[in-house]
Amino acid sequence: MTxxxxxxxxxxxxxxxxxxQFTWGKKVLDHLSLRGDEVLLDGGCGTGKLTGELLTLLPRGRLVAVDLSENMLRKARENVExxxxxxxxxxxxxxxxLPFVQAFDGIFSTAAFHWIPDHDRLFRSLYRTLRPGGWLVAQCGGGPNLCRLLARVDALSQTATYAAYVGSYQHRWTFSHPATTAYSLEAAGFRNVQSSLEPAPTRFEGEREFSEFVCKVILREFLEYLPHKSLRRQFLSELARQAGDDDPPYQLDYWRLNLEGRRPA
Ligand SMILES: C[S@@+](CC[C@H](N)C(=O)[O-])C[C@H]1O[C@@H](n2cnc3c(N)ncnc32)[C@H](O)[C@@H]1O
Known part of the structure; x- marks a missing residue:
């Protein structure tokens, strides 16, 4: 199998x-205190909805929007440029x-860091890009993020229908904890480090909305290992059936990890 x-x-x-993601990210953005002339980096900008919001706070500043995905950046360009x-x-x-050295006054990033396996390397890379006195304000998935959903995914993966394809699948996210994150940020050189976890339970209107979100965002990698469309549909519809029986129904057990730090001046 490829x-x-x-x-x-x-x-x-x-x-x-x-x-x-927009709602969580907007809350982080609303807590930024900016002069308006900074040069900032939006890390893992996705389709740029928050990038646009950030730029409205920078009337005399500039922004570099970075993402690993060309599709995401194309859409961000369309939305924002x-x-x-x-x-x-x-x-x-x-x-x-990152290919930048001491280039930014600050780094903003939401809903991206948990997609990156090595946080020590990530934080060293971010630190290098900051000017002395520059700051990092970010949020990503962390702690027990999506525990209930992922326990269901794992249980279903072990059943006879799916085990041959995904029985040994390992999710690639890094859902870190505040103490580990603070340690890692400090090891990279950051000071004034803060890190905390907050629950962000997220409710979907019905089965269609729930399944589409799980398919396109959470399990977009995992589902590729199921060889037929019909098998993917069946897997998703079993997860949706279980979520429909929850009280409240169609709610995902999201947790967000907040992190902040500053490069000494
Ligand atoms: C869930 S989206 C979040 C996008 C946006 N920040 C938002 O809140 O809507 C995660 C983004 O992180 C990007 N990403 C994942 N790993 C990355 C990496 N190593 N470097 C840069 N971007 C990455 C993905 O391509 C994706 O666009």
Whole structure:
């Protein structure tokens, strides 16, 4: 079996259904205190909805929007560039291997770091890109993020229908904890480090919305290992059936990890 490449996303679908990520990210954005003339990096910008919000807070500043996925960046460009010509640059890059040195006053990133396996390397890369005195404010999945859903996925994966394809599948996310994250940020050189976890249970209107979100966002990699469309549909519909029996129904047990730090001046 060929191993699928996971850099790319269905960016049109993500753009349409990413209201949860927008809501969480907007809360983080609303806590930023900016002068308005900074040069910032948006790390893992996706389709750029929050990138656009961030640029409205930078009337005299500039922004570099970075993402690993070309599809996501194309959509971000479509969504944002015409509103802020000359103040935004889009760069395809891995956040753990950024091609910038002391270039930014600050880094903003939401819903991206848990997709990156090595947080020590990630934080060293981010630190290098910051000017002395520069800050990092970010949020990603962490702690017991999606525990209930993933226990169901694991149990279903062990059943006879699916075991041959996904019985030994290992999810690639890094759902870190505040103490581990703080240690890792400090080891990279950050100071004034803060890290905390918050629950973010997220309710979907019905089975269709729940299944589409699980398919296009959470299990987009995992489902590639099931060889037929019909098998993927069957897997998703079993997860949706279980979620429909929950009280409240169709709720995902999201947890967000907040992290902050500063490069000493
Ligand atoms: C769930 S989306 C979040 C997008 C956006 N920040 C938002 O909140 O809507 C995660 C994004 O992180 C990007 N990503 C994952 N790993 C990355 C890496 N190593 N370097 C850069 N971007 C990465 C993905 O391509 C994707 O666009």
């Amino acid at each position: 191993v699928p490449s996971f850099r790319e996303w269905d960016s049109s679908a993500y753009d349409r259904i990413s209201a949860p 015409f509103r802020f010509p000359a103040r935004i640059t889009f760069v395809v890059a891995d956040l753990a291997h």
